[in-house]
Amino acid sequence: xxxxxxxxxxxxxxxxxxxxxxxxxxxxxxxxxxxxxxxxxxxxxxxxxxxxxxxxxxxxxxxxxxxxxxxxxxxxxxxxxxxxxxxxxxxxxxxxxxxxxxxxxxxxxxxxxxxxxxxxxxxxxxxxxxxxxxxxxxxxxxxxxxxxxxxxxxxxxxxxxxxxxxxxxxxxxxxxxxxxxxxxxxxxxxxxxxxxxxxxxxxxxxxxxxxxxxxxxxxxxxxxxxxxxxxxxxxxxxxxxxxxxxxxxxxxxxxxxxxxxxxxxxxxxxxxxxxxxxxxxxxxxxxxxxxxxxxxxxxxxxxxxxxxxxxxxx
Amino acid sequence: xxxxxxxxxxxxxxxxxxxxxxxxxxxxxxxxxxxxxxxxxxxxxxxxxxxxxxxxxxxxxxxxxxxxxxxxxxxxxxxxxxxxxxxxxxxxxxxxxxxxxxxxxxxxxxxxxxxxxxxxxxxxxxxxxxxxxxxxxxxxxxxxxxxxxxxxxxxxxxxxxxxxxxxxxxxxxxxxxxxxxxxxxxxxxxxxxxxxxxxxxxxxxxxxxxxxxxxxxxxxxxxxxxxxxxxxxxxxxxxxxxxxxxxxxxxxxxxxxxxxxxxxxxxxxxxxxxxxxxxxxxxxxxxxxxxxxxxxxxxxxxxxxxxxxxxxxxxxxxxxxxxxxxxxxxxxxxxxxxxxxxxxxxxxxxxxxxxxxxxxxxxxxxxxxxxxxxxxxxxxxxxxxxxxxxxxxxxxxxxxxxxxxxxxxxxxxxxxxxxxxxxxxxxxxxxxxxxxx
Numbered sequence: 046x047x048x049x050x051x052x053x054x055x056x057x058x059x060x061x062x063x064x065x066x067x068x069x070x071x072x073x074x075x076x077x078x079x080x081x082x083x084x085x086x087x088x089x090x091x092x093x094x095x096x097x098x099x100x101x102x103x104x105x106x107x108x109x110x111x112x113x114x115x116x117x118x119x120x121x122x123x124x125x126x127x128x129x130x131x132x133x134x135x136x137x138x139x140x141x142x143x144x145x146x147x148x149x150x151x152x153x154x155x156x157x158x159x160x161x162x163x164x165x166x167x168x169x170x171x172x173x174x175x176x177x178x179x180x181x182x183x184x185x186x187x188x189x190x191x192x193x194x195x196x197x198x199x200x201x202x203x204x205x206x207x208x209x210x211x212x213x214x215x216x217x218x219x220x221x222x223x224x225x226x227x228x229x230x231x232x233x234x235x236x237x238x239x240x241x242x243x244x245x246x247x248x249x250x251x252x253x254x255x256x257x258x259x260x261x262x263x264x265x266x267x268x269x270x271x272x273x274x275x276x277x278x279x280x281x282x283x284x285x286x287x288x289x290x291x292x293x294x295x296x297x298x299x300x301x302x303x304x305x306x307x308x309x310x311x312x313x314x315x316x317x318x319x320x321x322x323x324x325x326x327x328x329x330x331x332x333x334x335x336x337x338x339x340x341x342x343x344x345x346x347x348x349x350x351x352x353x354x355x356x357x358x359x
Numbered sequence: 360x361x362x363x364x365x366x367x368x369x370x371x372x373x374x375x376x377x378x379x380x381x382x383x384x385x386x387x388x389x390x391x392x393x394x395x396x397x398x399x400x401x402x403x404x405x406x407x408x409x410x411x412x413x414x415x416x417x418x419x420x421x422x423x424x425x426x427x428x429x430x431x432x433x434x435x436x437x438x439x440x441x442x443x444x445x446x447x448x449x450x451x452x453x454x455x456x457x458x459x460x461x462x463x464x465x466x467x468x469x470x471x472x473x474x475x476x477x478x479x480x481x482x483x484x485x486x487x488x489x490x491x492x493x494x495x496x497x498x499x500x501x502x503x504x505x506x507x508x509x510x511x512x513x514x515x516x517x518x519x520x521x522x523x524x525x526x527x528x529x530x531x532x533x534x535x536x537x538x539x540x541x542x543x544x545x546x547x548x549x550x551x552x553x554x555x556x557x558x559x560x561x562x563x564x565x566x567x568x569x570x571x572x573x574x575x576x577x578x579x580x581x582x583x584x585x586x587x588x589x590x591x592x593x594x595x596x597x598x599x600x601x602x603x604x605x606x607x608x609x610x611x612x613x614x615x616x617x618x619x620x621x622x623x624x625x626x627x628x629x630x631x632x633x634x635x636x637x638x639x640x641x642x643x644x645x646x647x648x649x650x651x652x653x654x655x656x657x658x659x660x661x662x663x664x665x666x667x668x669x670x671x672x673x674x675x676x677x678x679x680x681x682x683x684x685x686x687x688x689x690x691x692x693x694x695x696x697x698x699x700x701x702x703x704x705x706x707x708x709x710x711x712x713x714x715x716x717x718x719x720x721x722x723x724x725x726x727x728x729x730x731x732x733x734x735x736x737x738x739x740x741x742x743x744x745x746x747x748x749x750x751x752x753x754x755x756x757x758x759x760x761x762x763x764x765x766x767x768x769x770x771x772x773x774x775x776x777x778x779x780x781x782x783x784x785x786x787x788x789x790x791x792x793x794x795x796x
Contacts, residue, residue, distance in 0.1 A: 106461040214607045321742045
C-alpha cells in the first residue's frame, strides 16, 4: 500500500509561497502520468464503456448495429453456467496451485540456501530454468509426459503398481495435471525471491536460537518463517494475482477441455473476445475478474496488516 | 555523396532531381501492384504462378503476402477495421459469411457472367454453393477440402470385409467386428471428442436443417438431428471409438499405423501426411472411401470445405484484381497448383489430370465431391459449431442425457442468434416502410 503525499507535507515550506500547481515535481512525473493515462486509463475506460454495449462482429460492420445494453452483459454473465464453471475452475487452481507453488518455492529456497549445500549457483540456475523456458515448448513436452499410453508419468506410476491415469483426457484429472505443470514451471521465480528474503535474516538470530537450544525445526518455525513474513505477503499476493489470470497453460495443453474441466476465466474471456468477437461480453468478463482480483488483494493486505508479525515485518 | 565529385554542385542537384523524376515516373507508369494475401503453404506455392500472369499483363505486378493460418482470421478482421485490406484474398469458405456481413467483399456475379473461365458449371456444385450468400456470389472456389473415411485395408480384411462399407448399417457392423477381433486398446474408429464435424455430417445425411426459420433459431431437437446424434453417441457407448480428445492424440498418423484405431475421418491433407510419415511398407495397408450413407446407391454427404478467392470491395483496382482471380482459376493454373501443393482442385475438369485420376487415395474424394452439403452460411456458424462439439462431448461423457444435451444446445444457439434476430427484425421493419425508431 503506497501512500502518496510524501512530498506534500513539506511542500508549502520549501516552495516558498509558489502556488501548488507550479511544483516542479509535476514536470517530472508528467511524462510517466501521460503514458499511463494514454496506455492504461483510456483503454480501461474504453473497455468499461465497451462492456455496456453488445459490441460484436456486426458492430464492426456498422455503428448502427451497436446497442447500448447497460447491465445486460453482466446479467447474462451471472446467468451463464460457463462463467460459474470457469470461476470454479479458476478458484480451484488458485487455491490448490497457489499454496503448493509457494510451498515448493520455499522448500527449494531453504534447500538451496542451506549451509551444507555446494554449487548453490548451479542449483539456483537449474531450478530457475523452467521459469525462463517457453511455455509452448514446455507444453509439448508435458503433453508427451502425460500421454495415457506412452507417457513417462504413467510409466513411473505403473512401476509403482498404480494403473494408468488419463491425465489430460479425464475431466477429473485434467486440472491436477495443469496444476502440476504450472507449479513446476513457476516455482523457480518465487524461490529466487525467497532466497533474497532468507539472505536478509541476520545470522545472529540463528546463533541466539541455537544457544537457547532450538533445533532446526524450531529455528525454522520461530526465526526463519516470522522473518520471511513480508516476503510471504509479497509472494502470496503476486502468485494469487498471477494465478487468477490462468490462461497459457490450459490454452496450450487442453484448450479448456476435456468437458470444460480446465476452462479458466481468462480463457473464456479470450474465446469470447478474440475468437468470437463478442467484445462487449468479453469486456464485462474482464471487469468481473479485475474486481475479484482487487478484492482478494485488499483482503490479503488487510489481513496481513492486522497480523501478529507486523512489528517484525517492518 | 562522394561518387560524383567532379561535377559542379548545381549540376549535381539537377542530375539527382532528374534521376528522381525518372524513378518516379517509372514507378507510376509501368506498374500497378495487385496485393494478394494467401495463407500458409498456399501463400508460398502460389508465387510460382505469378511470373506468367505478369508476362501476360505487362505493367502489372502481383505482390503475394503470406499469412499463417493461425493468425489469418484475426488479421483479416483487423485489416478490415484498419482499412488496410489488400485487393484479393484467399479465404476459408466458412469465413465468407462473416466477411460478407461486414460488407468487405465485392459481389462477383457481374464479372462471372462475362467470364469464359469462371463458369458456374465448371465447379463442383456443392462447393460453389458455399460462396453464394443471399443470392450473391462473393468468392470463387480455389481448392476443396472435404472429409472422407481413411481406413486400414488389412484390419478391415481381417474382419471379413474386402470393400469399404457404403451404408450406415454396414459401417456399424464392420466396426463392431473390428472391435470384437481386436485387443482392448484397438478401437474401430477415431472420432476426437468435441469435434463438431462428425455429428454434423451424420445429421446432414439424415436431412437435418440444423437451424430453422431463416437460420434464426437452433433446430437441434428435431427428429433428424436427434437420430444422427444418437447414432454418433452410440459409437462411443458401444466402445467402438475411444473417448479421446484432440489433446490426447499426440500423433494421429503413428496411432493409425500402430493399429490404435482402424478408421478415421479426415480431409485431403491427411493423404500427404500419411504418405510422408508412414513407412513404405504401410503404403499398401490403408486407403480412403467416401462417407457411408443411408442410400446404398450413393455415398453419404460430407462437408463442403476449402478455400475461395475473393475480391475486396475496398480495392481501388477491382477489375485487375478480378483478372488475377480469373487467372488463378484457369484449368492450367489449377492443375499446376495441385501438383505443387496437393490441394484438390475445385474445378471438375481438372480432375482429368492423370496424376489425380490415377491416385487411388484421391479417388474417394473425386466421388465424395459430388455429395457435399454446406453448413448454414451465417457469421455465427463457427461459434454454433463449437457448441455442437461441446454438448456432444457432455453427452458422450454421460454428463447429460441426449434430451438435456440437445435442449441445452438449442438454448445456447438461440442466445448466439439473438443479435441476428434483432437485425433481421429491424430490416423487416425498414422494408415494411415504417421509419425505424
